[in-house]
Amino acid sequence: MNGLLFLEGIGKDFGGLTALSDISFSVSPGEILGVIGPNGAGKTTLFNVITALFPPTAGRVVFDGETISGLAPHAITRRGISRTFQNIRLFPAMTVEENVMVGRHCRTGAGVWRGVLRTREQREEERKIRARTLELLALVGLSGADPGQAAESLPYGFQRRLEIARALAAEPRLLLLDEPVAGMNEAETQEVFRLIQQVRSLGVTILLIEHDMSLVMKACDRLVVFNFGRKIAEGPPAAIQNDPGVIEAYLGAAEEHRDA
Amino acid sequence: MEWVNPYHLQVASFLLINVILGVSIYVTLSTGQLSLGNAGFMCIGAYTTALLATRYGLPIPAGIVLGSLLAGAAGVLVGIPSLRLSGVYLAIATLGFGEVIRAVAINWESLTGGAVGVAAIPQMGRVLLARARDIGFSPGSVGLRPNQFISLSVFLILLVLTALVVAFFLRLARSRVGRAYTAIKLDERAAEAAGIPVTYYKVLAFSQGAMVSGLAGALYAHSTSFVSPSDFTYHRAVEILVFAVFGGSGHLLGPVFGATFLTLVPEALRAISHYRYILYGVLLVLTMIFRPQGVIDPPLLRLFRRARPGAAA
Numbered sequence: 060m061n062g063l064l065f066l067e068g069i070g071k072d073f074g075g076l077t078a079l080s081d082i083s084f085s086v087s088p089g090e091i092l093g094v095i096g097p098n099g100a101g102k103t104t105l106f107n108v109i110t111a112l113f114p115p116t117a118g119r120v121v122f123d124g125e126t127i128s129g130l131a132p133h134a135i136t137r138r139g140i141s142r143t144f145q146n147i148r149l150f151p152a153m154t155v156e157e158n159v160m161v162g163r164h165c166r167t168g169a170g171v172w173r174g175v176l177r178t179r180e181q182r183e184e185e186r187k188i189r190a191r192t193l194e195l196l197a198l199v200g201l202s203g204a205d206p207g208q209a210a211e212s213l214p215y216g217f218q219r220r221l222e223i224a225r226a227l228a229a230e231p232r233l234l235l236l237d238e239p240v241a242g243m244n245e246a247e248t249q250e251v252f253r254l255i256q257q258v259r260s261l262g263v264t265i266l267l268i269e270h271d272m273s274l275v276m277k278a279c280d281r282l283v284v285f286n287f288g289r290k291i292a293e294g295p296p297a298a299i300q301n302d303p304g305v306i307e308a309y310l311g312a313a314e315e316h317r318d319a
Numbered sequence: 320m321e322w323v324n325p326y327h328l329q330v331a332s333f334l335l336i337n338v339i340l341g342v343s344i345y346v347t348l349s350t351g352q353l354s355l356g357n358a359g360f361m362c363i364g365a366y367t368t369a370l371l372a373t374r375y376g377l378p379i380p381a382g383i384v385l386g387s388l389l390a391g392a393a394g395v396l397v398g399i400p401s402l403r404l405s406g407v408y409l410a411i412a413t414l415g416f417g418e419v420i421r422a423v424a425i426n427w428e429s430l431t432g433g434a435v436g437v438a439a440i441p442q443m444g445r446v447l448l449a450r451a452r453d454i455g456f457s458p459g460s461v462g463l464r465p466n467q468f469i470s471l472s473v474f475l476i477l478l479v480l481t482a483l484v485v486a487f488f489l490r491l492a493r494s495r496v497g498r499a500y501t502a503i504k505l506d507e508r509a510a511e512a513a514g515i516p517v518t519y520y521k522v523l524a525f526s527q528g529a530m531v532s533g534l535a536g537a538l539y540a541h542s543t544s545f546v547s548p549s550d551f552t553y554h555r556a557v558e559i560l561v562f563a564v565f566g567g568s569g570h571l572l573g574p575v576f577g578a579t580f581l582t583l584v585p586e587a588l589r590a591i592s593h594y595r596y597i598l599y600g601v602l603l604v605l606t607m608i609f610r611p612q613g614v615i616d617p618p619l620l621r622l623f624r625r626a627r628p629g630a631a632a
Binding site: 110112131132133134136137141142144148149150151152153157160161162164165166167169170171173174175177181184185188225226229 | 494495498499502505523
């Protein structure tokens with residue numbers, strides 16, 4: 060199997076609890092792949108395994124032909140995978156601008172001495188970081204916000220977009236979005252939909268966890284469906300909508316809605 | 320030149336050493352790690368240069384550099400296992416480290432002279448005076464008595480070094496590395512997901528803090544010409560902590576202010592300087608009630624900048 064990202068038999072146990080078992084699928088370059096499933100199905104756990112926030116207990120993650128499981132999170136970001144978090148994780152006391160500038164870290168190199176001595180090279184690098192930051196803020200629709208204000212003072216919807224800008228600052232080839240429209244109204248959801256399209260047009264492949272089904276059906280080229288830590292279906296949105304197993308996972312008997 | 324008061328200059332010199340110690344705890348704290356081992360690192364810096372100078376006649380500047388570097392290296396050694404700890408556990412472990420260093424200084428008598436300490440360490444001002452006389456300069460020619468010259472030169476040397484240390488870390492804070500430090504302090508997991516090698520920067524910050532403590536220790540040794548283990552007890556560690564808690568740990572200028580204020584106040588109130596620790600306790604409690612982030616915090620500094628447009632560098 061070839062693809063930008065390839066998951067091979069991924070399993071993850073927390074003590075006696077199996078969060079993921081035998082997950083295999085691949086993501087083709089340029090596609091938007093939706094990851095859906097009921098709460099507790101293991102979707103966020105999958106993101107955490109891909110970005111190495113914790114290691115898988117089985118299987119491996121292959122990115123661009125190389126095994127990346129076992130690398131540190133920052134090394135994976137450097138290779139070209141960025142993410143956002145389900146519960147927004149900005150640097151609250153840092154400014155809007157600084158949050159994005161932090162995202163440039165792995166694409167820049169000034170160390171302690173260059174930073175303190177303010178060499179010509181360092182000032183040039185800082186200038187480029189700022190310029191790119193402003194471009195990204197404009198891309199995600201934050202050009203109206205004051206780049207010098209604290210990130211925590213932004214309205215909720217803007218914070219989500221700022222997190223996307225921070226993720227894009229690392230120049231990812233694969234972007235993992237964990238419920239980017241959670242808690243947003245219809246209009247805001249539309250804007251994020253357009254943003255996702257725009258990011259894809261820049262050549263970024265997207266893996267999208269989302270509960271908003273109308274967005275998922277509209278935005279995604281393919282879907283992978285999780286239930287109780289297993290992949291229960293994979294295919295184009297239209298086929299998934301009519302898949303009996305998927306319908307049962309979402310609408311099935313009450314006892315199947317326990318948190319797994 | 321009667322206004323050159325050696326006593327006041329000596330107080331000012333200790334103040335500057337305290338400012339450097341305030342910087343040392345801030346640097347480590349700026350990545351969210353609370354180290355109470357800075358008295359221990361200070362001890363390493365002080366003893367290194369004291370022993371090298373008294374036994375092998377090593378020049379003072381070389382001793383200060385070596386003392387700082389050795390403390391920084393010890394910082395790496397302590398910093399790596401400390402990665403597994405955070406918050407109060409890290410604080411306790413580093414406090415323990417400081418006490419271990421002091422116990423070594425007391426008990427390894429053949430090296431350190433034990434509880435008696437190391438005496439007759441070359442004092443910066445005296446050495447400078449001797450050198451000046453060698454080249455035919457007499458302090459009298461600028462209207463200074465020898466003891467005035469000595470205190471004044473110690474103060475000026477410390478002033479320059481303190482300014483350099485503060486400028487170094489102010490600039491660092493406003494660079495790529497400084498942003499990484501703040502990101503780690505605010506959310507370690509988000510920082511690593513954003514591409515920051517968290518382990519590297521935490522050890523770096525820990526070791527920088529240790530090195531700055533070592534520098535303060537080395538300067539202390541060459542200012543007082545005498546060090547003993549009792550200079551580096553946990554009282555010292557707590558004193559350094561109070562600089563940051565009282566002054567504020569959200570910005571470098573917080574501990575700098577804390578160190579300045581808490582050195583000057585007991586001096587200004589000589590009559591109660593015996594009750595210094597009571598004052599510390601009261602101040603700590605009051606700070607925690609009325610201003611838990613410390614006196615100086617970033618919003619306050621922004622207020623100052625707005626009040627004086629153009630002051631923000």
